[in-house]
Amino acid sequence: MDTYAFLKVFRRLMLLLNLAICAYISVIFVLTPYRAARQADGLRFARELSALPSKPWMLSLAAVGLAILLFLSAVNRYRPQSIPSPNVVYWLEPILCMTVIFALHFSYNGLLLMVVVDLIDSLHGRNRAYFLGTMTSLYLVTSLEIFPSQLGLVSIAEYLMYYDTHVRQVMQSTISVLSVLNLILFVVYMVLLVGQRTEENSTIRRLNSELERANDQLSILNEQLKAYAAESERMAETRERNRLAREIHDTLGHALTGITAGADACIEMLEISPEMAKKQMQRIADTARQGMNEVRRSVRALRPDALERLQLPEALGRLCEEMQSTSRAAITLRINAENLRLSPDEEDAVYRIVQESITNAIRHGQATKVLVDISSAARQLTILIQDNGLGCKTVEPGFGLRHMRERLRLLNGSLKIDGTNGFRIEAKIPLRWGDEV
Amino acid sequence: MMREMGKRLLSGALMSVFCLGLTVYGGTRPRVLTVGFVSGSYWNAPIGNCYAVIDAAIERFEAEHPGVCVEYTSGILPRDYSEWLIDQHLRGQEPDVFMVLPEDFGTLYALDALHPLDGLMKRDGSVSDADFYPAAYESGAIGGTQYALPFECVPTLMFVNKSLLEEDGIKVPENDWTWDDFYEICAQVTRDTDGDGVLDQFGSYGYSWQNALSANGISLFSEDGQHCLAAEPQAMEAVAFAQKLGWLYQNEEITARDFDQGNVAFRPFLFSDYRTYQPYPWRIKRYSGFEWDCIQMPSGTSGGSSSELSTMLVSIGSRSRQKTLAWEFLKELTCSDETQSMLFTDSHGVSALRRVTQSPETQQVLRHDTPGESQLALEVLPDVMEQAVAAPHFQNYNQAMLLAETLITAAMEDEHNLDLQMLRVQRELDEYLQN
Numbered sequence: 001m002d003t004y005a006f007l008k009v010f011r012r013l014m015l016l017l018n019l020a021i022c023a024y025i026s027v028i029f030v031l032t033p034y035r036a037a038r039q040a041d042g043l044r045f046a047r048e049l050s051a052l053p054s055k056p057w058m059l060s061l062a063a064v065g066l067a068i069l070l071f072l073s074a075v076n077r078y079r080p081q082s083i084p085s086p087n088v089v090y091w092l093e094p095i096l097c098m099t100v101i102f103a104l105h106f107s108y109n110g111l112l113l114m115v116v117v118d119l120i121d122s123l124h125g126r127n128r129a130y131f132l133g134t135m136t137s138l139y140l141v142t143s144l145e146i147f148p149s150q151l152g153l154v155s156i157a158e159y160l161m162y163y164d165t166h167v168r169q170v171m172q173s174t175i176s177v178l179s180v181l182n183l184i185l186f187v188v189y190m191v192l193l194v195g196q197r198t199e200e201n202s203t204i205r206r207l208n209s210e211l212e213r214a215n216d217q218l219s220i221l222n223e224q225l226k227a228y229a230a231e232s233e234r235m236a237e238t239r240e241r242n243r244l245a246r247e248i249h250d251t252l253g254h255a256l257t258g259i260t261a262g263a264d265a266c267i268e269m270l271e272i273s274p275e276m277a278k279k280q281m282q283r284i285a286d287t288a289r290q291g292m293n294e295v296r297r298s299v300r301a302l303r304p305d306a307l308e309r310l311q312l313p314e315a316l317g318r319l320c321e322e323m324q325s326t327s328r329a330a331i332t333l334r335i336n337a338e339n340l341r342l343s344p345d346e347e348d349a350v351y352r353i354v355q356e357s358i359t360n361a362i363r364h365g366q367a368t369k370v371l372v373d374i375s376s377a378a379r380q381l382t383i384l385i386q387d388n389g390l391g392c393k394t395v396e397p398g399f400g401l402r403h404m405r406e407r408l409r410l411l412n413g414s415l416k417i418d419g420t421n422g423f424r425i426e427a428k429i430p431l432r433w434g435d436e437v
Numbered sequence: 438m439m440r441e442m443g444k445r446l447l448s449g450a451l452m453s454v455f456c457l458g459l460t461v462y463g464g465t466r467p468r469v470l471t472v473g474f475v476s477g478s479y480w481n482a483p484i485g486n487c488y489a490v491i492d493a494a495i496e497r498f499e500a501e502h503p504g505v506c507v508e509y510t511s512g513i514l515p516r517d518y519s520e521w522l523i524d525q526h527l528r529g530q531e532p533d534v535f536m537v538l539p540e541d542f543g544t545l546y547a548l549d550a551l552h553p554l555d556g557l558m559k560r561d562g563s564v565s566d567a568d569f570y571p572a573a574y575e576s577g578a579i580g581g582t583q584y585a586l587p588f589e590c591v592p593t594l595m596f597v598n599k600s601l602l603e604e605d606g607i608k609v610p611e612n613d614w615t616w617d618d619f620y621e622i623c624a625q626v627t628r629d630t631d632g633d634g635v636l637d638q639f640g641s642y643g644y645s646w647q648n649a650l651s652a653n654g655i656s657l658f659s660e661d662g663q664h665c666l667a668a669e670p671q672a673m674e675a676v677a678f679a680q681k682l683g684w685l686y687q688n689e690e691i692t693a694r695d696f697d698q699g700n701v702a703f704r705p706f707l708f709s710d711y712r713t714y715q716p717y718p719w720r721i722k723r724y725s726g727f728e729w730d731c732i733q734m735p736s737g738t739s740g741g742s743s744s745e746l747s748t749m750l751v752s753i754g755s756r757s758r759q760k761t762l763a764w765e766f767l768k769e770l771t772c773s774d775e776t777q778s779m780l781f782t783d784s785h786g787v788s789a790l791r792r793v794t795q796s797p798e799t800q801q802v803l804r805h806d807t808p809g810e811s812q813l814a815l816e817v818l819p820d821v822m823e824q825a826v827a828a829p830h831f832q833n834y835n836q837a838m839l840l841a842e843t844l845i846t847a848a849m850e851d852e853h854n855l856d857l858q859m860l861r862v863q864r865e866l867d868e869y870l871q872n
Contacts, residue, residue: 033527042523043544047832052548052755055529152549 003196010189011117014182015070018114021178022066025104025156026059028171032159041162048161051152054105062103069096069111073118090119090127094135101142107156108175109142110182117189247298255291259284312340312347316354320372327362329387330369337376346429349407350374350383356400357385357425365389365423376431383427391419470762472509473522473535479515479749480591480709482785489783494776498769505762526550526754533757534766537585537750539576539828540835543662545752547832551584552753557764558583564772573789576748576827580661585750586771589786592821593648593744595734596706598699600727601626601638612733612817613742616652616678619703619735620685626702627685636689641703642696644682646845647745648705649675651826654740657841658870662831665866667845668859671739676859678737680849699727706731707747708818709785715806733817733824746825748789778802787822795819833870841866 033053036045072093097115101108116135123131141147148155156175160168262284269277310318313335320331342350354372361367367389375382395401395417404427408415413429472495477487488511495507509532513521519541525531526548537545545551554577558564566574569587577585597609605626610618623640630638650657655671658664666672695701711731736742751770753763770776774796777788781802788794803818828834844865848858 037524037527040520040524042527043520046523046527046548047544049548052526052550055756057529 003192003199006192007121007189007196010185010192014114014117014185014189015073017178017182017185018111019066019070021108021110021175021182022062022100022104024175024178025107026062028156028159029053029104029107030056030059032162036162045162049154049158050149051154053154053159058103062100065096065100065103069093069100069115072096073115090123090131093119094131094138098138098142102153105153105155106142106148108179109139110179110186112139112142113182113186117186120193252291252295255287255294258287259291262287312342312350315351316372316374319351319355320358323358323362329358329362329367331358332369332371334371334373335375337374337381340376340381342381342431346381346411349411349413349429350381352407353383353404353425353427354385356404360400361385361387361389361423365391367422379431381429381431383425383429385425386422387424388422391421391423393419395419467504467506468759468762470505470507470534470759470766471532472507472766473518473525473532474509474511474513475515475518475536475538475749476512477514478709478785479538479589480707480747480785481515482707482709482713484784486783490776490779491770493779494766494769494773497773497775498766502762502765507766529756531754531756533759533763534751534753534770536588537752539747539749539830542576542585542750543579543830543832543834546579546584546830550752550755552755552757552760552763554583554586554753554764554767557753557760561764561768564768568772568791569789570746570791570794570822570825572746572825572827573748573822576746576830577750577752579830585752586767587748587789588751588771589749589780589784590789590822590825591707591709591747591786592818592825593651593705593734593747594708594711594731594817594821596704596711597730597732598702598727599729601699601702603728609730610732610735612820614732614735616649616735616737620678620682622702623682623685636687637695637700639686639689639691639695639701641682642691642693642701643704644679645705646676646679646849648734649679649737651743651745652734652740653678653737654743654826656826656829658829658831658834658837658866660829662829662834662837663870665837665841665863665870667841667863667866668856671737673856673859674739675737676845676849677855680855683849705734705744708787708821712785712806733821741824742821743824743826744821745828746822748827749786787818789822791819794822837866837870840869 033042033045033056036042093115094112097111100111112135116132119131120128157172160171163171262280266277266280266284269280316333316335320333323329324331358370358372361370365387367387370385370387373382373384373386375384397405401417404425405415408427408429411429413427415428416424416426418424418426472491474488474491478484491509495509498507499505510521515538518536519538522531522535522537522541523544531550537551564586566583570590573587573590574583577583577587599609602609602622607622607625610622619641625640626638627636627640628638629636647657650672653671653675655666655669655675657666657672659666667676691701696704708731733742734744751767753760753767757763772790774790774793777790777793778796778799780786780788780793781799788799793799831837841862844862845859848855848862851858
């Protein structure tokens with residue numbers, strides 16, 4: 001049997017014992033006056049009393065009080081853990097207990113011990129300290145002999161004086177033995193409870209130290225993980241560098257090689273045939289242009305430099321500033337979406353769209369004013385670029401516009417173009433859940 | 438929020454309806470006042486209808502207080518009354534207003550069963566201690582607090598066998614007679630009339646040391662029941678007188694028969710007995726061989742002619758729930774002229790109210806009941822009542838008195854060292870009282 005079961009048994013034993021004691025005392029209180037009255041012995045009985053014995057209904061008060069006490073205790077004990085019992089319950093039990101003690105003329109205060117046993121488990125911290133303090137003082141006060149006589153209450157001892165010495169001794173010893181038994185039960189319960197608590201505490205301490213050890217191991221692993229991350233970053237860098245080198249080699253290298261070779265041939269041919277040299281020069285120029293295109297393509301494939309270093313809004317600001325300083329157009333940038341948390345590909349898309357649109361406006365529309373407006377609403381990012389340039393009746397999508405559309409399609413976005421009043425580009429990108437402002 | 442408010446309102450409304458119902462119910466139901474009353478005379482005097490006084494009082498009271506019903510249990514004889522009253526208390530069914538026998542007063546006080554009347558009297562204002570004879574009023578007080586008011590009193594008088602005194606040529610003593618006069622007459626009449634060598638005519642019967650104590654203005658116990666005063670000079674003097682009187686009769690056992698046959702000159706006599714036996718036909722039936730009357734008790738050397746007053750009290754139970762009403766009824770019993778004057782017509786006691794006892798109507802009633810020449814007692818009644826003393830009352834008074842009787846009777850047998858014996862008695866009684 002574990003300690004919990006033991007404690008439960010003790011609680012029940014105490015409950016039964018207290019019930020028995022209270023019933024026993026009540027019976028003496030009720031029956032003695034009736035017996036004396038019936039046997040026409042009231043005068044003798046009354047002379048032994050210090051005051052008028054209370055009316056028999058006081059005892060029914062005790063009985064009702066005790067019944068409610070037991071009910072409360074049961075409710076307290078078996079209520080589902082999910083329902084937090086209000087503080088009232090904790091004070092009702094001692095109050096009722098005092099009522100019963102009062103109704104029994106302070107003849108038995110062991111009930112207080114039962115209440116302590118009943119409630120000590122469910123109280124914690126400051127509440128428990130208050131509770132124990134109150135109960136201790138109540139126990140002391142109710143143990144005072146002068147207290148009942150001051151209140152004009154007749155003690156059980158005076159009732160017992162009515163009986164013959166032998167009967168009286170038996171009755172008195174019964175009460176004392178039961179009371180002492182109650183006290184013993186109380187002490188044993190407390191010892192068991194403290195033992196159980198100590199055991200629990202040591203278990204908690206053991207578990208705690210295990211947790212600490214695990215924690216240490218975890219932090220070591222964490223360090224290793226960090227080192228690994230740094231390593232893999234370095235590797236990524238190297239890979240990127242290699243890719244760049246390859247790119248340069250594949251595009252610039254190829255073109256420059258062609259140009260170098262063509263230029264050498266041109267030098268040779270110039271004296272022999274200027275006509276041929278001219279053709280050769282034309283070819284070199286083509287190659288250079290092609291190389292240029294190649295470079296552009298590969299640079300475009302790389303991430304914009306500005307975005308690498310800056311946040312999107314700063315990067316866009318920088319972009320607009322630069323464009324404004326190299327052209328005569330006034331560019332206004334409005335961003336109505338703060339703390340945008342976009343993924344790198346979305347950022348790329350936004351940056352490129354703005355860049356391409358401004359370039360187009362200046363180059364093809366010869367605009368003097370460009371408005372860039374970025375706003376987010378209803379999980380949708382809207383990019384609007386409006387210029388006061390030439391515009392055009394029918395739009396012929398060039399490389400830039402096609403490219404824009406492709407980028408947007410990858411992000412499930414859409415693009416609207418209107419050239420009737422200046423040039424207006426409206427791009428919409430749906431934002432993902434969780435990335436919202 | 439609203440629902441909770443509604444619930445609260447509803448429960449409040451229900452409570453008010455319940456309270457209102459209770460009030461209406463309580464209002465329509467007659468209020469019942471219970472009374473504890475002794476059936477028959479406490480002083481063993483035969484009475485025709487022992488409930489005449491209380492029934493009349495109840496009738497008047499109920500007429501004055503509509504909706505109030507006064508109830509009492511009939512048939513409780515004086516000898517059972519103490520037990521009955523205490524049993525009712527034990528069962529928690531004690532009456533609101535009840536008679537208190539003199540011997541129970543201390544016990545009931547010790548049990549806190551009596552409600553103090555001082556506050557009620559003060560609030561009422563119509564009752565004053567000056568209305569009552571002092572001894573009667575004091576017999577309802579303990580430690581300066583009034584717990585009961587006197588309902589009926591019976592003083593002790595001295596029965597005089599006028600025929601016997603006349604035979605010896607002795608005049609019936611005046612009311613201001615003393616121990617010396619008393620002793621002188623007793624010595625004179627005590628003799629052997631038929632010459633058989635045995636005393637057969639005596640001066641007194643039943644004049645005990647208790648009578649002597651009262652006559653000398655002292656009580657055996659202090660008021661609080663903590664000390665015995667047996668060794669006080671006045672007490673010693675009184676006991677010595679009783680002893681001296683006893684020696685006159687040379688250890689002859691005087692019986693009630695001697696007295697009834699007219700062989701005794703004096704006997705302490707209760708006023709109730711006087712009222713019983715004085716009128717026709719009782720007068721002839723009981724004491725047919727001689728003329729008799731009652732006078733005041735003789736006074737001791739240091740006291741007036743005081744005798745102990747036996748008083749039946751009325752109290753309010755300390756647990757009564759209608760104290761004001763109980764007080765009204767107690768007043769009807771003890772302070773109303775109608776009730777109190779009925780004591781002279783329908784009972785054999787004396788009213789403790791001065792104005793009733795001394796009223797011409799009362800004198801008329803008393804005179805009407807008594808034959809022409811014997812009116813001594815009627816004239817002295819107010820004086821006797823004024824000079825009477827109340828016995829102290831504490832819880833164990835009766836037991837202490839029993840013990841004292843044994844001890845003092847034994848002490849009186851010592852012919853030479855009464856003072857020493859009385860000191861011993863005082864020590865023993867002190868011990869008893871303080872335990």
